[in-house]
Amino acid sequence: MGIKEAKKIIMETFANTARRLGQSELVGYIYGALFLSGRPMSLGEIAEITGYSLSHVSSAMRVLEGVGLVQRVKKPGDRKAYFIATKNFSEWRSSAFYEKILRDIDETRENLLRALKELEHEKGSEVEEIKKKLEIALKRNEVARKLLTLIMQFRSEEELLHVLEKCSK
Structure with missing residues (x-):
């Protein structure tokens, strides 16, 4: 089996x-x-x-x-x-697949920023807690965007793996 x-x-x-x-x-x-x-x-x-x-x-x-x-x-x-x-990795990279993920990352960023703007004039401990969470989410969102953009720059999976292996030594 x-x-x-x-x-x-x-x-x-x-x-x-x-x-x-x-x-x-x-x-x-x-x-x-x-x-x-x-x-x-x-x-x-x-x-x-x-x-x-x-x-x-x-x-x-x-x-x-x-x-x-x-x-x-x-x-x-x-x-x-x-x-x-x-x-082939380069076929995936060049496809709309990654573009869709980037659009999702960008849409998430816009929504997080909109939520922050809504809290601009609000006061209180709950508001401050939510703002902190939104700031953390925005930082993670930016890291995800940078990583994906970086991955998309490689011509092949072998090239990407070679660079990652060099960095890990």
């Missing part, structure tokens, strides 16, 4: 990641199926592997294409659309 269980773990890991990012678990299952397959797959094949309907798979595939995690490919002489998972 080793390989079957390993594949199940991988698929569930991608599904959980998709849920944490606010997407349907199907998005993760599809990416997992493509990641494991190593070859282009049709919508029908993906539906069969995931156990979801063709219409659900098609809708989720639009999400995955939109964020650049899958790519549509054509096979010569075949009218069907096939899909592959992008596995």
Whole structure:
């Protein structure tokens, strides 16, 4: 049961990641199926592997294409659309995936600043406590933005890992 269980773990890991990012678990299952397959797959094949309907798979595939995690490919002489998972770090980096995270970080910052502005003229110990928490959240938000921006500058995962290894010595 080793390989079957390993594949199940991988698929569930991608599904959980998709849920944490606010997407349907199907998005993760599809990416997992493509990641494991190593070859282009049709919508029908993906539906069969995931156990979801063709219409659900098609809708989720639009999400995955939109964020650049899958790519549509054509096979010569075949009218069907096939899909592959992008596995290369630079493909992920260049996709809208990171841009979405950056937008979320920036939106969070704007909301934290708005909340701080609302407390500008307020007094009291509760107000001061909330202000402290907001300041801490803003600092963490800035660290997250800087880290993500830094990661996006690397051309490959190997380059990123090499730099991180040098820094850790």
